[in-house]
Amino acid sequence: MRRPNKSSFAVLAxxxxxxxxxxxxxxxxxxxxxxxxxxxTTSQAQPLVDQLLRFLEADLSLEAQSISGVYLSDDAEASExxxxxxxxxxxxxxxxxxxxxxxxxxKVIARVEASGRGSDTYYVLVRKDxxxxxxxxxxxxxxxxxxxxxxxxxxxMLDRKLPANSLNLSTPKRPMKALRDLxxxxxxxxxxxxxxxxxxxxxPFADDLHVIHTSKPVPAPAVVVMGQTPAEAxxxxxxxxxxxxxxxxxxxxxxxxxxxxxxxxxADYADLxxxxxx
Numbered sequence: 001m002r003r004p005n006k007s008s009f010a011v012l013a014x015x016x017x018x019x020x021x022x023x024x025x026x027x028x029x030x031x032x033x034x035x036x037x038x039x040x041t042t043s044q045a046q047p048l049v050d051q052l053l054r055f056l057e058a059d060l061s062l063e064a065q066s067i068s069g070v071y072l073s074d075d076a077e078a079s080e081x082x083x084x085x086x087x088x089x090x091x092x093x094x095x096x097x098x099x100x101x102x103x104x105x106x107k108v109i110a111r112v113e114a115s116g117r118g119s120d121t122y123y124v125l126v127r128k129d130x131x132x133x134x135x136x137x138x139x140x141x142x143x144x145x146x147x148x149x150x151x152x153x154x155x156x157m158l159d160r161k162l163p164a165n166s167l168n169l170s171t172p173k174r175p176m177k178a179l180r181d182l183x184x185x186x187x188x189x190x191x192x193x194x195x196x197x198x199x200x201x202x203x204p205f206a207d208d209l210h211v212i213h214t215s216k217p218v219p220a221p222a223v224v225v226m227g228q229t230p231a232e233a234x235x236x237x238x239x240x241x242x243x244x245x246x247x248x249x250x251x252x253x254x255x256x257x258x259x260x261x262x263x264x265x266x267a268d269y270a271d272l273x274x275x276x277x278x
Contacts, residue, residue, distance in 0.1 A: 030068055030087035034096045035221060036075035037146020037193055045071035075148040075171065088227055094120065094218040095152045097269060098276035106224040109237035111264040115195075118220050118262070122157040123197050124213035126189045127182065134161050134213050140188035142167045143178040145196060156275050157191055157215055183208060218272055222264065237263065 033045075072078040078096060083104060091112060092100070100106065111118070124134065124142075131137050144153050148171040154164045172178040175196055181187045183205045189212075200206050225233045244250055244261055 030085060032087040032090045033071040034078035034082055035073055035093045036078060036095055038073045040073060042071055090224050091221055092224060093221050094272055095147050095149055097222050098152055098272055099149055104226050106226055107233055108222045108224055108264050108266050108269055109233055110223040111220045111262055113220050113259040116259045119217040120194045121217050122215040123192050123211045124189050125192055125209050126212050128208055128210050130188060137189055138166045142189045143170050143172050143187050144191040145175040152276060159215055219269055
């Protein structure tokens with residue numbers, strides 16, 4: 001469950017792939033992939049990042065090591081480093097976008113659909129003999145896989161159905177352990193995303209668990225630019241839309257389980273921001 005595999009880094013590859021189609025002067029020199037809860041660690045992803053970046057530098061006749069990129073799946077680390085590194089280009093999960101779109105003046109230029117999904121949904125999972133509703137969880141220990149931003153948890157994942165600070169929240173490093181802890185009674189609930197929900201059938205104790213809350217959908221990860229002119233942003237967006245349609249790009253997108261890269265704008269994420277903000 002949630003093992004690193006080729007689809008783990010599908011979204012990560014997009015930022016590197018899109019850059020290959022950009023004019024040299026328009027390409028941001030720093031990229032970040034901030035995808036809390038996604039499989040794989042920074043160290044596991046870095047060889048892939050480096051390989052793609054070195055290919056990109058050669059393709060654009062840039063000096064070696066002139067482009068830097070990093071993949072972060074840890075929410076706390078991503079939240080700490082994103083405002084410090086200030087990349088010109090990033091692929092961000094919905095929780096990261098909700099928190100930093102305003103402060104970092106992010107502009108959405110596309111969305112990345114991996115494994116056939118254009119949106120994500122969150123679920124609150126309990127034991128069948130456990131709490132029957134969200135209100136029954138008040139004061140209880142609840143693990144949230146991938147997300148440590150409590151405002152996002154209460155306002156988006158739980159759709160404001162519980163007061164802020166009414167749960168004892170934790171963010172486990174290993175979702176599988178959290179599910180085992182739930183089954184063994186150490187936790188009263190676990191909040192999971194669509195990918196984990198879809199793989200629950202793999203658990204030997206899956207029949208002992210059930211869902212008591214399903215969130216409204218949130219949009220797929222966004223490709224955003226920061227500090228680029230409108231003309232540069234438009235060029236990047238135009239390049240994105242054709243990446244998975246070329247012969248070479250289509251093969252690579254397929255190998256990385258990228259379903260599609262679709263045009264998007266800030267308006268497509270406006271409802272997410274409305275839900276997130278107090």
